Amino acid sequence: MKKFALYSLFAMASFSSLAHAESVLSFGVDPTFPPFESKTANGNLVGFDIDLGNAICQHLKMKCVWVETAYDSIIPALDAKKFDAVLSAMSINEKRKAQVDFSDMLYNTPSVLVAKKGSNLQPTVDSLKGKTIGVAQGTTQEAYAKGEWQGKGVDVVSYQNQDFVNQDLISGRVDATLTDSATATAGFLNTPQGKDFAFSGKPLTDTHYLGEGAAIALRKGDADRVKMINSALAQMHKDGTYQMLEKKYFTFDVYNKKP
Structure with a gap:
């Protein structure tokens, strides 16, 4: 018990010293994934991730700084110390675990194929043969599409971000896109341009x-910074901050171990 108490005091002191040594916490973000992160017409950053990051900083009594970075170069920018952490709908997988350390999970939402209503496309090789599928560069959806579909009769095209994918989906230059379900639901499918599209399969x-x-x-x-952020996340779940922000953006539970 004494060892545990001493460890707890040491951990708290470590968080405190880090917070005092660095009163700013900077996050890298690619604001092209609504409702997680996007920009308003006047250039303000908004979204679930933005609110989560700002709440983390508030709990830690630190100033939040957001650094806009293209998603496909966001990990190299983190390694180059252009910011302290990436808060931009980044999924945890084995490849990324070898490159970075992760905080506790923020949310868990599945990936979906989005296509023209009535297309009846399925996220399978047999269904997508001869089709062109758009994906955003650097995403897990890109990794899946290239790993499972490309080279098997499916043309997978990578774009700088999901906004560009959606533009070509509307114009018909791609037949479907593989993307995050929450991003599609609260973003593209909730716009006038997305009214003729839906989840497929x-x-x-x-x-x-x-x-x-x-x-x-x-x-x-x-x-130290991982522990500091995790301590803030735990407090946000305990005091209801997380649940309040979740309800602001979603009508369903996004904090689940199995989507």
């Missing part, structure tokens, strides 16, 4: 490619 939950939920990514070995 069953959601995908392949953990090898698509991960085990989303979390905050930090540089390898940044253990």
Whole structure:
């Protein structure tokens, strides 16, 4: 018990010293994944991840700084110390675990195929042969589509971000897109441009490619900052902050171990 108490005091002192040494917590973000992160017409960052990050900083009594970075280069930018952590709907998978350390899980939503209503496309090789599927660069959906479909008669095209994918989906240059279900539901499908599109087939939950939920990514070995962020997340679940923010953006539970 004494050892545990001493460890707890040491951990708390470690969090405190880190917070005081660095009064700013900077997050890398690619604001092209509503409702997790996007920009308003006047350039303000908004979304579930933005609110979560700001709440984490508030609990830690630190100032939040957001650094906009393209998703496909966000881990190299983290390693280059352009910011402290990535808070941008990043899924946890084995490949990324080898590159970064993760906080506790933030949320867990499945991936879905989005296509024209009535297309009856399924997220399978047999259904997608001869079709063109758009994906956002650097995403787990891109990894899945290239790993499971490309080279088997399915043309997988990568785009800089999901907004560009959606534009080509509307114009008919791609037949479907593989994307996050919450992003599709609260984002593209909830717009006038997305009214003729819908989920096509069953959601995908392949953990090898698509991960085990989303979390905050930090540089390898940044253990103190991981513990500090996890302590804030635990407090947010305990005091209801997380649940309040979740209800602001979703009508369903996004904090679940199995989507």
